[in-house]
Amino acid sequence: MVWGVILCGPAAGLAAGPPPVGGQLPDFTLGVPKDAAEKSYLGLSGSGAFKIPQIRAKTVVVEIFSMYCPYCQREAPNVNRLYEKIEADPALKGKIKLIGIGVGNSAFEVGVFHKRYGIPFPLFPDGDFVLHKLLGEVRTPYFIGVKIGPDGSHQLIHSRLGAFESVEKFLDEIVKASDLK
Protein backbone atom coordinates (compact mmCIF):
# COMPACT_ATOMS: atom_id res chain seq x y z
CA MET A 1 0.00 0.00 0.00
CA VAL A 2 2.93 2.30 0.68
CA TRP A 3 3.93 1.94 -2.97
CA GLY A 4 0.39 2.66 -3.98
CA VAL A 5 0.38 5.90 -2.05
CA ILE A 6 3.69 6.98 -3.50
CA LEU A 7 2.85 6.03 -7.07
CA CYS A 8 -0.67 7.38 -7.00
CA GLY A 9 0.58 10.60 -5.44
CA PRO A 10 1.69 12.54 -8.53
CA ALA A 11 -1.79 12.36 -10.04
CA ALA A 12 -3.22 14.53 -7.28
CA GLY A 13 -2.22 17.88 -8.81
CA LEU A 14 -3.67 17.25 -12.26
CA ALA A 15 -6.77 19.01 -13.48
CA ALA A 16 -9.17 17.10 -15.71
CA GLY A 17 -9.73 20.01 -18.08
CA PRO A 18 -10.04 23.78 -18.32
CA PRO A 19 -11.60 25.51 -15.28
CA PRO A 20 -15.38 25.53 -15.87
CA VAL A 21 -17.63 28.61 -15.75
CA GLY A 22 -19.51 28.53 -12.46
CA GLY A 23 -16.63 26.73 -10.81
CA GLN A 24 -13.65 27.91 -8.83
CA LEU A 25 -9.99 28.49 -9.51
CA PRO A 26 -7.63 25.69 -8.55
CA ASP A 27 -5.74 26.37 -5.35
CA PHE A 28 -2.54 28.30 -6.15
CA THR A 29 -0.72 31.48 -5.24
CA LEU A 30 1.25 34.07 -7.20
CA GLY A 31 4.14 36.20 -5.99
CA VAL A 32 3.26 39.75 -4.92
CA PRO A 33 4.87 42.04 -7.55
CA LYS A 34 7.89 44.06 -6.45
CA ASP A 35 6.88 46.97 -8.66
CA ALA A 36 4.98 49.56 -6.58
CA ALA A 37 2.63 50.54 -9.42
CA GLU A 38 1.68 46.90 -10.09
CA LYS A 39 1.18 46.28 -6.39
CA SER A 40 -1.03 49.33 -6.12
CA TYR A 41 -3.02 48.29 -9.24
CA LEU A 42 -3.76 44.93 -7.64
CA GLY A 43 -4.45 46.47 -4.24
CA LEU A 44 -1.85 44.28 -2.56
CA SER A 45 0.67 45.13 0.10
CA GLY A 46 3.82 43.60 1.53
CA SER A 47 5.64 40.76 -0.16
CA GLY A 48 5.22 37.01 -0.43
CA ALA A 49 2.35 35.25 -2.10
CA PHE A 50 -1.28 36.08 -2.80
CA LYS A 51 -4.33 34.38 -4.27
CA ILE A 52 -6.22 35.89 -7.19
CA PRO A 53 -9.42 36.54 -5.14
CA GLN A 54 -7.30 38.79 -2.89
CA ILE A 55 -6.91 41.28 -5.74
CA ARG A 56 -8.90 44.45 -5.07
CA ALA A 57 -11.48 44.14 -7.85
CA LYS A 58 -14.98 42.97 -8.62
CA THR A 59 -13.65 40.87 -11.49
CA VAL A 60 -10.17 39.77 -12.52
CA VAL A 61 -9.48 38.76 -16.12
CA VAL A 62 -6.61 36.27 -16.27
CA GLU A 63 -4.81 35.77 -19.57
CA ILE A 64 -2.92 32.49 -19.87
CA PHE A 65 -0.21 33.21 -22.44
CA SER A 66 3.35 32.45 -23.51
CA MET A 67 5.91 34.82 -24.99
CA TYR A 68 6.67 32.00 -27.44
CA CYS A 69 3.09 31.77 -28.70
CA PRO A 70 2.47 33.59 -32.00
CA TYR A 71 -1.25 34.05 -31.30
CA CYS A 72 -0.49 35.59 -27.90
CA GLN A 73 1.97 37.92 -29.60
CA ARG A 74 -0.68 38.95 -32.15
CA GLU A 75 -3.34 39.34 -29.45
CA ALA A 76 -1.17 41.48 -27.15
CA PRO A 77 -2.24 44.86 -28.63
CA ASN A 78 -5.91 43.86 -28.27
CA VAL A 79 -5.46 42.87 -24.63
CA ASN A 80 -3.71 46.21 -24.04
CA ARG A 81 -6.71 47.93 -25.64
CA LEU A 82 -9.03 46.02 -23.29
CA TYR A 83 -7.02 47.38 -20.36
CA GLU A 84 -7.19 50.93 -21.74
CA LYS A 85 -10.96 50.72 -22.29
CA ILE A 86 -11.48 49.59 -18.71
CA GLU A 87 -9.22 52.29 -17.30
CA ALA A 88 -10.94 54.98 -19.41
CA ASP A 89 -14.43 54.04 -18.15
CA PRO A 90 -15.17 55.46 -14.68
CA ALA A 91 -17.80 52.76 -14.15
CA LEU A 92 -15.22 49.99 -14.72
CA LYS A 93 -11.88 51.44 -13.60
CA GLY A 94 -10.76 49.80 -10.39
CA LYS A 95 -13.48 47.17 -10.71
CA ILE A 96 -12.07 45.01 -13.50
CA LYS A 97 -8.37 44.19 -13.27
CA LEU A 98 -6.16 42.23 -15.67
CA ILE A 99 -3.27 39.90 -15.02
CA GLY A 100 -1.32 37.48 -17.22
CA ILE A 101 0.28 34.13 -16.43
CA GLY A 102 3.14 33.16 -18.76
CA VAL A 103 3.09 29.37 -18.97
CA GLY A 104 6.51 27.79 -19.42
CA ASN A 105 7.98 31.30 -19.23
CA SER A 106 10.71 32.33 -16.81
CA ALA A 107 10.65 35.74 -15.15
CA PHE A 108 13.11 36.90 -17.82
CA GLU A 109 10.87 35.64 -20.62
CA VAL A 110 7.75 37.23 -19.12
CA GLY A 111 9.81 40.43 -18.85
CA VAL A 112 10.63 40.23 -22.58
CA PHE A 113 6.92 39.98 -23.45
CA HIS A 114 6.12 42.82 -21.05
CA LYS A 115 8.68 45.12 -22.63
CA ARG A 116 8.11 44.10 -26.26
CA TYR A 117 4.37 44.81 -26.18
CA GLY A 118 4.31 47.48 -23.45
CA ILE A 119 1.92 45.40 -21.34
CA PRO A 120 0.33 47.79 -18.82
CA PHE A 121 -0.84 45.11 -16.35
CA PRO A 122 1.11 42.63 -14.17
CA LEU A 123 2.44 39.41 -15.68
CA PHE A 124 3.50 36.38 -13.65
CA PRO A 125 5.90 33.58 -14.67
CA ASP A 126 4.98 29.89 -14.57
CA GLY A 127 8.37 28.59 -15.65
CA ASP A 128 7.80 24.94 -14.77
CA PHE A 129 4.22 24.67 -16.07
CA VAL A 130 2.98 24.08 -12.50
CA LEU A 131 0.03 26.48 -12.76
CA HIS A 132 -0.56 25.36 -16.33
CA LYS A 133 -1.14 21.79 -15.14
CA LEU A 134 -3.52 23.02 -12.43
CA LEU A 135 -5.41 25.05 -15.03
CA GLY A 136 -6.10 22.00 -17.18
CA GLU A 137 -3.19 22.48 -19.64
CA VAL A 138 -5.17 24.91 -21.76
CA ARG A 139 -3.86 26.13 -25.11
CA THR A 140 -2.95 29.79 -25.43
CA PRO A 141 -4.10 32.51 -25.31
CA TYR A 142 -6.80 31.48 -22.83
CA PHE A 143 -8.94 33.91 -20.85
CA ILE A 144 -10.51 33.30 -17.46
CA GLY A 145 -12.88 35.75 -15.74
CA VAL A 146 -12.96 35.55 -11.95
CA LYS A 147 -15.79 37.33 -10.14
CA ILE A 148 -14.90 38.18 -6.55
CA GLY A 149 -17.58 38.56 -3.88
CA PRO A 150 -17.46 41.15 -1.05
CA ASP A 151 -16.65 38.30 1.35
CA GLY A 152 -13.63 37.21 -0.73
CA SER A 153 -15.42 34.24 -2.29
CA HIS A 154 -15.06 33.81 -6.03
CA GLN A 155 -16.64 32.21 -9.06
CA LEU A 156 -15.52 31.79 -12.65
CA ILE A 157 -17.69 33.77 -15.06
CA HIS A 158 -15.65 33.25 -18.22
CA SER A 159 -13.35 30.49 -19.46
CA ARG A 160 -12.49 30.48 -23.14
CA LEU A 161 -9.69 29.69 -25.58
CA GLY A 162 -8.49 32.00 -28.31
CA ALA A 163 -8.23 35.59 -29.42
CA PHE A 164 -11.06 38.08 -28.79
CA GLU A 165 -13.68 38.23 -31.51
CA SER A 166 -13.68 41.93 -30.67
CA VAL A 167 -12.39 43.80 -27.62
CA GLU A 168 -15.76 45.50 -27.16
CA LYS A 169 -17.70 42.23 -27.29
CA PHE A 170 -15.35 40.57 -24.82
CA LEU A 171 -15.58 43.49 -22.39
CA ASP A 172 -19.34 43.56 -22.76
CA GLU A 173 -19.57 39.89 -21.83
CA ILE A 174 -17.33 40.35 -18.81
CA VAL A 175 -19.26 43.42 -17.64
CA LYS A 176 -22.62 41.63 -17.96
CA ALA A 177 -21.41 38.49 -16.22
CA SER A 178 -19.97 40.66 -13.44
CA ASP A 179 -23.27 42.59 -12.99
CA LEU A 180 -21.30 45.82 -13.28
CA LYS A 181 -23.63 47.84 -15.50
Add this chain to the structure above:
Amino acid sequence: MKKRLMIISCLVGAVLLVMPALRSAFALSDAYKDNIYDTGSLKPVDSALKVRIGEKAPDFRLQAVSGEKVSLSRYRGKKNVVISFVPAAWTPVCSDQWPGYNIVREMFDASDSILLGITVDNIPTLFSWTNQMGNLWFPVLSDFWPHGAVAKKYGVLRADGMAERVLFVIDKKGIIRYIDVHDINQRPSLEVLMGELEKLKQGK
Protein backbone atom coordinates in the same frame (compact mmCIF):
# COMPACT_ATOMS: atom_id res chain seq x y z
CA MET B 1 -2.74 -12.23 -3.41
CA LYS B 2 -5.43 -9.64 -2.87
CA LYS B 3 -2.80 -7.20 -1.68
CA ARG B 4 -0.65 -7.87 -4.75
CA LEU B 5 -3.62 -7.31 -7.06
CA MET B 6 -4.33 -4.02 -5.36
CA ILE B 7 -0.74 -2.89 -5.82
CA ILE B 8 -0.77 -3.86 -9.50
CA SER B 9 -4.07 -2.08 -10.15
CA CYS B 10 -2.80 0.99 -8.38
CA LEU B 11 0.39 0.90 -10.46
CA VAL B 12 -1.59 0.67 -13.69
CA GLY B 13 -3.95 3.38 -12.49
CA ALA B 14 -1.07 5.62 -11.52
CA VAL B 15 0.58 5.22 -14.92
CA LEU B 16 -2.69 6.04 -16.69
CA LEU B 17 -3.22 9.09 -14.49
CA VAL B 18 0.32 10.35 -14.82
CA MET B 19 0.51 9.89 -18.60
CA PRO B 20 -1.37 13.10 -19.50
CA ALA B 21 1.14 15.02 -17.38
CA LEU B 22 3.94 13.72 -19.55
CA ARG B 23 2.27 15.06 -22.68
CA SER B 24 4.28 17.93 -24.03
CA ALA B 25 3.36 21.32 -22.65
CA PHE B 26 5.12 23.09 -25.52
CA ALA B 27 3.64 24.56 -28.72
CA LEU B 28 0.46 25.42 -26.89
CA SER B 29 -0.27 28.37 -29.12
CA ASP B 30 -3.69 28.18 -30.68
CA ALA B 31 -1.89 29.22 -33.90
CA TYR B 32 -0.99 25.57 -34.43
CA LYS B 33 -4.36 24.16 -33.38
CA ASP B 34 -4.23 20.40 -33.93
CA ASN B 35 -1.31 20.44 -36.35
CA ILE B 36 1.48 19.57 -33.96
CA TYR B 37 2.68 15.98 -34.01
CA ASP B 38 3.41 14.82 -30.49
CA THR B 39 6.74 13.02 -30.61
CA GLY B 40 6.51 11.95 -26.99
CA SER B 41 9.63 12.04 -24.89
CA LEU B 42 12.82 11.38 -26.90
CA LYS B 43 16.37 10.44 -25.94
CA PRO B 44 17.74 13.80 -24.72
CA VAL B 45 20.86 13.76 -26.95
CA ASP B 46 21.62 11.21 -29.67
CA SER B 47 24.77 12.34 -31.47
CA ALA B 48 28.45 13.15 -30.84
CA LEU B 49 29.70 16.69 -31.43
CA LYS B 50 32.40 17.10 -34.06
CA VAL B 51 33.21 20.74 -33.25
CA ARG B 52 34.48 22.43 -30.13
CA ILE B 53 34.45 25.86 -28.52
CA GLY B 54 37.48 27.84 -29.71
CA GLU B 55 37.57 26.08 -33.10
CA LYS B 56 36.67 27.60 -36.42
CA ALA B 57 33.06 26.83 -37.37
CA PRO B 58 32.80 24.71 -40.55
CA ASP B 59 31.37 26.77 -43.40
CA PHE B 60 28.14 25.78 -45.15
CA ARG B 61 25.78 27.07 -47.81
CA LEU B 62 22.09 26.26 -47.55
CA GLN B 63 18.88 27.37 -49.20
CA ALA B 64 16.60 29.62 -47.17
CA VAL B 65 12.79 29.50 -47.27
CA SER B 66 12.99 32.89 -49.01
CA GLY B 67 14.83 31.21 -51.90
CA GLU B 68 18.26 32.76 -51.36
CA LYS B 69 21.35 30.73 -50.59
CA VAL B 70 22.93 31.62 -47.28
CA SER B 71 26.49 30.78 -46.31
CA LEU B 72 28.03 31.14 -42.89
CA SER B 73 31.11 32.84 -44.34
CA ARG B 74 29.07 35.77 -45.65
CA TYR B 75 28.88 37.07 -42.07
CA ARG B 76 32.66 36.82 -41.45
CA GLY B 77 33.96 40.12 -40.14
CA LYS B 78 30.42 41.55 -40.12
CA LYS B 79 28.13 39.78 -37.65
CA ASN B 80 28.21 37.31 -34.82
CA VAL B 81 26.07 34.33 -35.79
CA VAL B 82 23.69 32.30 -33.63
CA ILE B 83 22.80 29.00 -35.27
CA SER B 84 19.65 27.40 -33.92
CA PHE B 85 19.25 23.84 -35.14
CA VAL B 86 15.87 22.43 -34.20
CA PRO B 87 14.88 18.78 -34.70
CA ALA B 88 11.87 19.01 -36.99
CA ALA B 89 9.00 21.15 -38.21
CA TRP B 90 5.55 20.60 -36.69
CA THR B 91 6.86 19.18 -33.42
CA PRO B 92 6.08 20.56 -29.96
CA VAL B 93 9.15 22.31 -28.58
CA CYS B 94 10.51 23.52 -31.94
CA SER B 95 7.24 25.20 -32.84
CA ASP B 96 7.54 27.62 -29.96
CA GLN B 97 11.27 28.26 -29.90
CA TRP B 98 11.67 30.48 -32.98
CA PRO B 99 8.51 32.58 -32.36
CA GLY B 100 10.19 33.61 -29.11
CA TYR B 101 13.37 34.63 -30.94
CA ASN B 102 11.16 36.49 -33.39
CA ILE B 103 10.21 39.10 -30.77
CA VAL B 104 13.73 39.75 -29.50
CA ARG B 105 15.41 40.98 -32.68
CA GLU B 106 16.58 44.07 -30.78
CA MET B 107 18.55 41.86 -28.40
CA PHE B 108 20.33 40.18 -31.33
CA ASP B 109 20.90 43.58 -32.97
CA ALA B 110 22.30 44.99 -29.73
CA SER B 111 25.12 42.44 -29.83
CA ASP B 112 25.56 42.74 -33.61
CA SER B 113 24.32 39.19 -34.07
CA ILE B 114 22.26 37.43 -36.70
CA LEU B 115 20.22 34.28 -36.15
CA LEU B 116 20.11 31.38 -38.58
CA GLY B 117 17.40 28.79 -37.99
CA ILE B 118 18.11 25.37 -39.50
CA THR B 119 16.22 22.08 -39.67
CA VAL B 120 16.60 18.99 -41.87
CA ASP B 121 13.11 19.50 -43.33
CA ASN B 122 12.58 20.43 -46.98
CA ILE B 123 11.66 23.95 -48.10
CA PRO B 124 7.89 23.40 -48.68
CA THR B 125 7.49 21.98 -45.17
CA LEU B 126 9.51 24.81 -43.64
CA PHE B 127 7.48 27.33 -45.64
CA SER B 128 4.15 26.03 -44.31
CA TRP B 129 5.41 25.65 -40.77
CA THR B 130 7.13 29.01 -40.39
CA ASN B 131 4.09 30.74 -41.93
CA GLN B 132 2.26 29.91 -38.68
CA MET B 133 4.87 31.84 -36.72
CA GLY B 134 4.23 35.24 -38.31
CA ASN B 135 6.92 37.04 -40.28
CA LEU B 136 10.29 35.82 -39.11
CA TRP B 137 13.08 38.40 -39.27
CA PHE B 138 15.84 35.77 -39.57
CA PRO B 139 16.64 33.30 -42.36
CA VAL B 140 15.32 29.76 -41.99
CA LEU B 141 17.56 27.28 -43.80
CA SER B 142 16.90 23.80 -45.07
CA ASP B 143 19.53 21.12 -44.44
CA PHE B 144 17.38 18.59 -46.29
CA TRP B 145 19.62 17.34 -49.09
CA PRO B 146 22.10 15.72 -48.89
CA HIS B 147 20.11 14.89 -45.82
CA GLY B 148 21.37 16.68 -42.71
CA ALA B 149 24.82 17.22 -44.24
CA VAL B 150 25.52 20.37 -42.21
CA ALA B 151 24.14 18.85 -39.02
CA LYS B 152 26.39 15.85 -39.65
CA LYS B 153 29.42 18.10 -40.21
CA TYR B 154 28.83 19.69 -36.81
CA GLY B 155 28.05 16.33 -35.18
CA VAL B 156 24.46 17.11 -34.29
CA LEU B 157 22.59 14.70 -36.58
CA ARG B 158 20.69 12.15 -34.54
CA ALA B 159 20.49 8.48 -35.41
CA ASP B 160 16.86 8.95 -36.52
CA GLY B 161 17.85 11.63 -39.09
CA MET B 162 16.62 14.63 -37.10
CA ALA B 163 18.94 17.35 -35.87
CA GLU B 164 19.57 18.00 -32.20
CA ARG B 165 18.10 21.04 -30.50
CA VAL B 166 21.36 22.93 -30.40
CA LEU B 167 22.60 26.50 -30.24
CA PHE B 168 25.98 27.57 -31.59
CA VAL B 169 27.30 31.09 -31.08
CA ILE B 170 29.98 31.98 -33.63
CA ASP B 171 31.87 35.27 -33.42
CA LYS B 172 32.78 37.62 -36.27
CA LYS B 173 36.06 35.79 -36.79
CA GLY B 174 34.15 32.57 -37.37
CA ILE B 175 35.22 31.02 -34.05
CA ILE B 176 32.73 28.94 -32.05
CA ARG B 177 32.21 30.68 -28.71
CA TYR B 178 29.31 28.73 -27.21
CA ILE B 179 27.62 25.38 -27.76
CA ASP B 180 24.45 24.14 -26.09
CA VAL B 181 23.38 20.68 -27.25
CA HIS B 182 20.14 20.89 -25.36
CA ASP B 183 17.86 18.13 -24.14
CA ILE B 184 15.70 17.71 -27.26
CA ASN B 185 12.57 17.66 -25.10
CA GLN B 186 13.21 21.06 -23.53
CA ARG B 187 13.36 24.63 -24.76
CA PRO B 188 16.70 26.35 -24.09
CA SER B 189 16.54 29.33 -21.74
CA LEU B 190 16.42 32.63 -23.58
CA GLU B 191 18.20 34.26 -20.67
CA VAL B 192 21.26 32.03 -21.02
CA LEU B 193 21.55 32.69 -24.78
CA MET B 194 21.17 36.43 -24.27
CA GLY B 195 23.85 36.25 -21.57
CA GLU B 196 26.23 34.66 -24.12
CA LEU B 197 25.48 37.42 -26.64
CA GLU B 198 26.11 40.00 -23.94
CA LYS B 199 29.55 38.45 -23.38
CA LEU B 200 30.38 38.88 -27.08
CA LYS B 201 29.26 42.48 -26.87
CA GLN B 202 31.58 43.12 -23.96
CA GLY B 203 34.41 41.37 -25.79
CA LYS B 204 34.74 38.63 -23.17
